[in-house]
Amino acid sequence: MVALIGKNKKGIKKQNSSKNPIPPAAQPKQDRSGTNGKQKDRNRELVLVTYIFTGLFLMLMGYFIYFNWFQSSDVINSPYNARQDTFSDRIVRGSILSDDGDVLAETLTDSDGKETRNYPYGEIFSHIAGYSTKGKSGIESLANFSLLRSNSFILERIANEIKGEKNIGDNVVTTLDTELQQAAWNALGGYDGAVIVMEPDTGKILAMVSKPDFDPNRINELWDTLQTDEDGSVLLNRATQGLYPPGSIYKILTTLEYIRENPDYEAYSFDCSGSLTVEGSRINCYHNKAHGLEDLTAAFSNSCNSAYADLGLLLDKKMFVKLCNSFLFNDTLPYELPFSKSSFVLSADASVEETMQTAIGQGETLVSPLHMALITSAVANDGILMKPFLIDRIENYAGDLVKQYAPAKEKQLMTPEEAGIMTGMMQSVVTSGTGIKLNGLSYTVAGKTGSAEYSNEKGESHAWFVGFSSVENPEIVVSIIVEGAGAGSEYAVPIARKILDAYYN
DSSP states (O other): OHHHHHHHHHHHHHHHHHTTTOHHHHHHHHHHHHHHHHHHHHHEEEHHHHHHHHHHHHHHHHHHHHHIIIIHHHHHHHHTTTTTTGGGTTTEOEEEEOHHHHHHHHEEEOOTEEEEETTTGGGGHHHHOOOOOSSSOOOHHHHHHTTOOOOOOOHHHHHHHTTTTEEEOOOEEEEEEEEHHHHHHHHTTTTOEEEEETTTTOEEEEEEEEEEEEGGGHHHHHHHHHHHOOOTTSHHHHHOOOOOOOOGHHHHHHHHHHHOOOTTTOOOOOEEOOOEEETTEEEEEEGGGOOOOOOHHHHHHHHHHHHHHHHHHHHHHHHHHHHHHHHHSEEEEEOOOOOOOOBOOOOTTOOOHHHHHHTTOOOBBBBHHHHHHHHHHHHTTTTEEEEOBEEEEEEOOOOOOEEEEOOOOOOOOOOHHHHHHHHHHHHHHHHHHHHHHGGSSOOEEEEEEEEEOOOOTTHHHHHEEEEETTTTSSOOOEEEETTOOOHHHHHHHHHHHHHHHHOOO
């Protein structure tokens, strides 16, 4: 044991002796390994940080591109954007033009540099062209981004920036037809209500009128009065935001549902005595007129309330609700400016009274003129609903094309066969029914009239007409509401004729 200890001491003494140092090649091995490990860790950290910053940069650039190409228009057009009007410090607001080049809105600049927004047609385009002070409405709102953006020649823009002068904003060329808009405005006359004219195969809106109207040139001085005019609701665009009971124009959907449920629909028969009473609930035909023995087409063309109350009781309520929802009731419409949702309510346990009223377009059903124009367009276009649009193209102030908009399919609402059946029935309304004042003209028409009761007072009703022209090759759709006028056949149909005459003549 002692000997072993003595040997260890001797060994230790030799190992620590400066006369026998550790070979240089062996000495740094452990330390170098530790240093390299730390260096590698630092390198990993630097790479990780580099990746993070590169990723953040790419995300930032991606968002920047996304914002400029896809979101900047929405942000600039947003009424909540407080910086919206600051763009006008650098850009003279562009013009709004009709499809044929008429100026609907322009910016005039006097000798002192003061800018004034001018609307040459005043009240005629007031709701659809809109206004650009006191907020924005109509196309002034929809196209705000384009109107405050200049795509003039780049050297010209640079020169103006250097000189401290404003560039001229782009022009927005709409789908609106000036003569047709004037004809619709004149035809509605002194009545409150709305008119929409559109192409069923493209979705182009050619005219949109709402009354009462206002002069957008005087919007600043009229603003306080317009804001307090709750009864007249002058600023409300009745064509898109007005909701009305549809009355008999809703029989288009009641008829379609019956056809879907009954392949032998042509065998339907009803003997009209002028009214129908079921379980104590009574439905009257207009002026209690007895239409006699009718098939489905005759009941539709005569707008027979008694027959349609009977049809309503034969329908599967759940299927009827499903059809109406597929036709965008209780849903958003494919339209970019403000609109009101149409409503349809019919529960599975609805009473006889509720069911009969709903089938004839009364009850709790409410619809906008725009919505009825879309439904009618689908009938005219083999069941296909095209997305309605108002802007045809964007041009710079020199007339060079910046962007062209194209028609787009929105939805197939019905089959071509169903659309053909409904077209035939709507044509019978004109040839032998309530729309006969449109028969025998240089053009053909298919349509549906409606007299929608809106109060308990007898005889108080809105006048409706929806239809389309050139039945074999449909060209334009009209949707008309005349508030409080009476029967659609007496008040809405003559307005439709004036508009169609203006289009063809």
